[in-house]
Amino acid sequence: MNATALRGYDDLRPLLSLMTGDEKHDPASISTLDAIWVLYDRVLRVSPATADAQDRDWFLLSKGHGPSAYYAVLTAKGFLDPADLAGFGGIDSALGHHPDRTLLPGVEISSGSLGHGLPIGLGVALGLKAQGLGSQVWVLVGDAELGEGSNHEAIALAGALGLDNLHVVVVDNRSDTHGWPGGIAARFVVEGWAAEEVDGRDHGLLAAAYTREHGGQPLVVVAHVESKK
């Protein structure tokens, strides 16, 4: 395989296999695959050539646990070299079980401890606005990750500020032990966010939700996928 040939969604599973050695991937390990793919394929204005450009869009993987789907998409889009995937987690590899932004091109944050990406993303969104930049910020979190209270500090402030360059994708595989009575989207809506709920495997619906108008409000897209349980 070479980098230029790996452009399509159908190439993601072979790329995942380079990391895991498996031909099959259980749904939980790739719960984020479609949500991330559609962002990089249809929404984010960023490429390997513009990974450090001031006016790029930003994607922050907050749910840094299980990053193989993320690495596969970055590889398909040319940020990473497929030859590096086989070393996943090894002592000489830059691809850890949680990503390190200082080791990988195109990776905006180092993550792994839950509940950091959204608060950081809020700071990025404010920093871009303060510099007059129109770039958009996207943060991916998991449904169980929302248990971390730090997320709710950011949800409240982003809503209060009407931070409309901030977007959150919640990949919901119902992995939170206690669940979210009233729904995840409601937690955002009550703070003033625009919200969409979609099938997290349907690329057309994901793209439509990602690109909807939400002037003056931050946007959350809850992407429902197969239950982990």
Next chain:
Amino acid sequence: MRNRFVETTADLLDHDPRLAVVLAEITAAAFEPVAARHPDRVINVGIREQLLISAAGGLALTGLRPIVHTISSFLIERPFEQIKLDLNHLDVGAVLVGVGASYDVAAGGRTHQSPGDVALLDTLPGWTVHVPGHADEAEALLRHAAADGDSRVYLRLSTQVNAAARPVAPGRFATVRTGRAAVVLAVGPMLDPVLAATEGLDVTVLYASTVRPFDDAGLRAAVGAASAEIVLVEPYLAGTSVPQVARALAAAPHRTLALGVRHEELRRYGTPDDHARLHGLDPAGLRAAISAFLPVHAG
């Protein structure tokens, strides 16, 4: 020092478009005039200290230099994982400016005291820690920190101050008094009590307004002219800088007496002076401890 911090920061924001201020309600009212001038660069996140640090990390990722401020206990201890990950691990810079150091808020009790702040930051690599003893020093160190690239700086402001400002050269200890029996290192607001406590003693007094990086060479030079009897007097947890002293003097036989805030919770209110006395950091307490430590001929 807090007023000087606000005035200096306002001036810095007017002249450096890279700087931003992040607040968590504390001191927000005093920043209202500068916030009116720079609404995009003065951000009050509310009572949300995890967000305070993480948002600063995000601002820094976009190229800004955040000045982050609240009470030290809520700036360093409460969001410590955010400092570890969203500043250090992200490899971005910030200037953290704390007020209410150690027992400034004595009557507030343990919830508002954080004498372990410097020791906690010592678990992370690469932090510069300034402990000014006077508002003039705080201003000079803040201006230095704001212009110091993408470094990670903790500026530890206190209501405990020395009567006179000392010239500050960030990262360098200053010799205030010379003697032969010992080297007493006074950190920030501890200088005046140390000078009073060592009156008439044949000791060198060094003054530190920057404790990290630790001025190893400065300590070695002072020891070269005096006995290798070291007395550390720190306004935070006793013994915080003992590893630095051990490293600086690894090649020389030496003894160290470490004075500072004691580990045990006092569970007392009162005033900062009360707490200084109870921790043995008032002139009388320091004098007794130092005299007991020194060889008998030193006095």
